Amino acid sequence: xxxxxxxxxxxxxxxxxxxxxxxxxxxxxxxxxxxxxxxxxxxxxxxxxxxxxxxxxxxxxxxxxxxxxxxxxxxxxxxxxxxxxxxxxxxxxxxxxxxxxxxxxxxxxxxxx
Amino acid sequence: xxxxxxxxxxxxxxxxxxxxxxxxxxxxxxxxxxxxxxxxxxxxxxxxxxxxxxxxxxxxxxxxxxxxxxxxxxxxxxxxxxxxxxxxxxxxxxxxxxxxxxxxxxxxxx
Numbered sequence: 001x002x003x004x005x006x007x008x009x010x011x012x013x014x015x016x017x018x019x020x021x022x023x024x025x026x027x028x029x030x031x032x033x034x035x036x037x038x039x040x041x042x043x044x045x046x047x048x049x050x051x052x053x054x055x056x057x058x059x060x061x062x063x064x065x066x067x068x069x070x071x072x073x074x075x076x077x078x079x080x081x082x083x084x085x086x087x088x089x090x091x092x093x094x095x096x097x098x099x100x101x102x103x104x105x106x107x108x109x110x111x112x113x
Numbered sequence: 114x115x116x117x118x119x120x121x122x123x124x125x126x127x128x129x130x131x132x133x134x135x136x137x138x139x140x141x142x143x144x145x146x147x148x149x150x151x152x153x154x155x156x157x158x159x160x161x162x163x164x165x166x167x168x169x170x171x172x173x174x175x176x177x178x179x180x181x182x183x184x185x186x187x188x189x190x191x192x193x194x195x196x197x198x199x200x201x202x203x204x205x206x207x208x209x210x211x212x213x214x215x216x217x218x219x220x221x222x223x
Contacts (some may be wrong), residue, residue: 032209034211036213042215043201043213043214043215043216044156044201044203044213045213046210046211046212046213049209049210093155095211097209101158102158102211103158104155104156104157104158105155106154106155107154107155
């Protein structure tokens, strides 16, 4: 089946720094990737839709200047959390679309101290 | 506003029991309904349902969609401890957006 990887799997950073999370589709090309955030004991919340070669589409309430998304190739999308704060601590999951299916990455646990 | 509702939110059963998880939705431009199982990390895909009344089965799991009443159920028969997880229902719209429900946390005790 299709495989999506994320790197890093977990990261701890200090408040005010920026963190980049990578999402890669390993064995297929994905024109569309999605970024989700999941707080403890809550469901996945879609943050943005990332389209290769164009600007990401952000969901209402998600700050585009804080969560920078770049989808520079058909196999890679990156999410950069800028000037991270403790409230940004969460589980970030990406998914990549192949035809009609979405395949999820393993997630990245971000802790901001 | 598009929304997906699941019930119950949590459930504890004994091994061997049969469980039914519910999902109802209100979305514009419905395209498909998806079920996922989430253990410690990211969700894993279970089923995609697009047509009413057609049951999908995979081992002890089965699911069906009712597009008229806007709901779906996920059945798990002869539950095992390995079935303990959060089961997420999600609806995909024609705008390629996937909206997740809050999930049902299932605990199967020996």
